[in-house]
Amino acid sequence: MSQEPNNQESCQHKKEKYEARRDFLKQSSAMMALALAPPLVMKAAKNDEAIAAIFEKVPVSMEINGKAYNLSLEPRVTLLDLLREQLNLTGTKKGCDHGQCGACTVHVNGQRINSCLTLAVMQEGKKITTIEGLAIGEQLHPVQEAFIKHDGFQCGYCTPGQIMSAVACLREGHAGSAAEIREFMSGNICRCGAYDNIVDAIMEVKQGGQTV
Amino acid sequence: MNQFSYMRPSNLKAAIDAVAKDTSARFIAGGTNLLDLMKNGVVIPEKLVDINRLPLKDIQLNKDILHIGALVLNSELAAHELVITYHPLLSQALLAGASQQLRNMATVGGNMMQRTRCSYFYDTTMPCNKRVPGSGCGAIGGINRMHAIFGASSDCIAVHPSDMCVALTALDATVLVAGPKGNRRIPFGDFHRLPGNTPQTDNTLGKGEIITAVEIPSNAFTKNVYYLKVRDRASYAFALVSVAAALDISNNIIRGARLAMGGVAHKPWRLREAEQTLIGKAPTTENFRVAANIAMTSAIAYKHNAFKIPMAHNTIITALQKAAAI
Structure with missing residues (x-):
């Protein structure tokens, strides 16, 4: 990934692409589930609903x-x-x-x-x-921008949690040093190991003095 | 998660009545441990009584006694000015536990009520006397790396997972309890219990009883304190061994000492004999070593946790060195 944040137009393009992929996955898995559901399963589901009503x-x-x-x-x-x-x-x-x-x-x-x-x-x-x-319209939050700039992710699955945690970490005043960030971000595990870049991203927002 | 009914009482009496009269009802506060247990099918309550609306969230200093409501959050308590000023050991212990997200949910009362993280307790396909009394202990002949070296029994070798409780034990706190038969006070060291032949019972609370507050008496342990937690990674893991050390030093003589350990027993493990040997002595590594030797005399290891004995010994010495700043 480039070191510079992409412009808004290409962000928008990416977003549409991801949403299209997600919709495809949703539709295809729903069709698969219907195709595979035997009548007995459908009946059991109805019974579950009756129990739930209690x-x-x-x-x-x-x-x-x-x-x-x-x-x-x-x-x-x-x-x-x-x-x-x-x-x-x-x-x-x-x-x-x-x-x-x-x-x-x-x-x-x-x-x-x-x-x-x-x-x-x-x-x-x-x-x-x-x-x-977190974003205001198409304008990303400074922490989101910093994650993109510093490559604070690989597969991206932990990223929403990392970003929400990072914003809170900054607001709490727990981003005073790399060591403090590591300690107060320890509740967010990244199996790809993007930790160094995540710390860099948070440090930059902290040092930039932006309102988070 | 199994289904359950939910109620949210607005006063203490209604909450106590709801749980006292229903054997399958449980209080829920932060939920960080209870919901985890429910997802695993370890605990299957039919009713949850949400106590978050009860007025148990105050922190105040009354005649030198720090009163902490049972619903005060772990994060709030760790950062509270009165705690940092008068009981910094408690603040350190709280910050050594869990993550900031969990500390933002976990309450003081809930921290005390959390269950062991013994993997045999969590795995419903394995025997566990704590989960199913009489079913046996999977850990004794199983993988017991995380387990107790003090006070265990032939029925259970699980450890209590809290850091906060280790500090509160060292600080001689008192637990305030309300229940169907009225209010009572329990010395913190008597709140949790050893497993004996009834490991299913973690503590001395009766049915329907609820923790309303914890109180810490004033003490001289405001400066020379240290909570040292040793774990498999640098942060966000349960203790292999932890030590809460508090010293009152003047003119290079130890006037008072408190020591307690976590990760080693079914309850926070107070080291009273080791404390006594330090009184009147100089804060030196040699004196700390003597105290650590005494502390470890009754330790018993199992197949995979023998490393905890030298580790605990070293952790006591290091915690005391850090507390004394030598």
Whole structure:
């Protein structure tokens, strides 16, 4: 990847390309699932729904990326699954689903948390920010820009969590040195090993004094 | 995750009633351990009682006693001015635990209630007396690298995973509890228990009882303190061994000493005899070595964790050196 951030036009082009790929995957896996579902499986799914009805759904209101949501949710739905499976906010990633990798990091009332280890119903009245809520229109957040500039990723799967964590790390005042950044970013695992570049990206935003 | 019903009481009595009357109900605060256990099928509650609306979030200093509400977040407590000023050991221990994301969710009460991370406890296909009493212990003859070297039994060799609790044990904290039969106070060292032949019980709380606060009495351990955690990676891992060391030194003489260890027993492991040998002595490496020798006399290793005995010995000495700044 180039050391200079791409211009907005090519970012937009990339975005469209990725969305097209995602839509294709969604459609093709849905068709595959239908083709493979035997009648017995369909029946079992219906029974599951009947059992689910015994457990009352809970009304929940929250604000996600500045938009108000009034939802009715099963209590067992995690915040992560709500975002990804029900609201199509798939930027937040499911890595381990056990609070060990940080891929699911979002902000709740400004604080970073692991969205896989909290129930959506526990977020009543809260303000959630996900990776989709970080940029202002087409203008990337300074941390997003810095990640691109410093090549702060390889496969990209941990990146939304890394960026959400990095923004919080800067806002908390925990980006005073490379060692402090490493310690306070330790909840985000990158299996590609982009750590050095991630630290560089955060250091640059910190030293640039930009508002995050 | 199995299905469950959910309620969010707004007062303590309603919360206590909900759990006291329903054997399959559990309190949930941060949820960082409970939801993990539920996803693994280790704990299957039919009802969750969300206590996050209860007024248990205060931190205040009353007559030199630091009162910490049970719902104070680990991150908030670690960064609190009163904690940094009067009990820096606690702040250090909190920051050694988990990640900032988890500390932003985890509460003081929940940290105390977290279960062991023994892999046999988590794996529902394996025997575990803590998970299924009477089923046996997979760890004793299995892979026991992470396990206890103090206070274990023939039924369980799991360790308590908390860092915060190690500091609170060293600082002689008190646990405030409310329950169906009223309120009571438990010395921190008596809150968690050794496994004996009932490892399914981690602590001395009764059914429906809830932690409302922790209190730390004033002490002289504001300067010469150190929490040293040894783990498989530099950050964000459970302790192989950890040591909370606090010294009160004047005129090069140790006037008071506190030592506790994590990662070595079913509960935070206080080293009272080692503390006593330090009183009246100079803060020297040789004196610290004597204390460490005493601390390790009752240690027993299993097949894969014998390394913990010399490691713990060295960690005690290093933590004391760091605390004394020698």
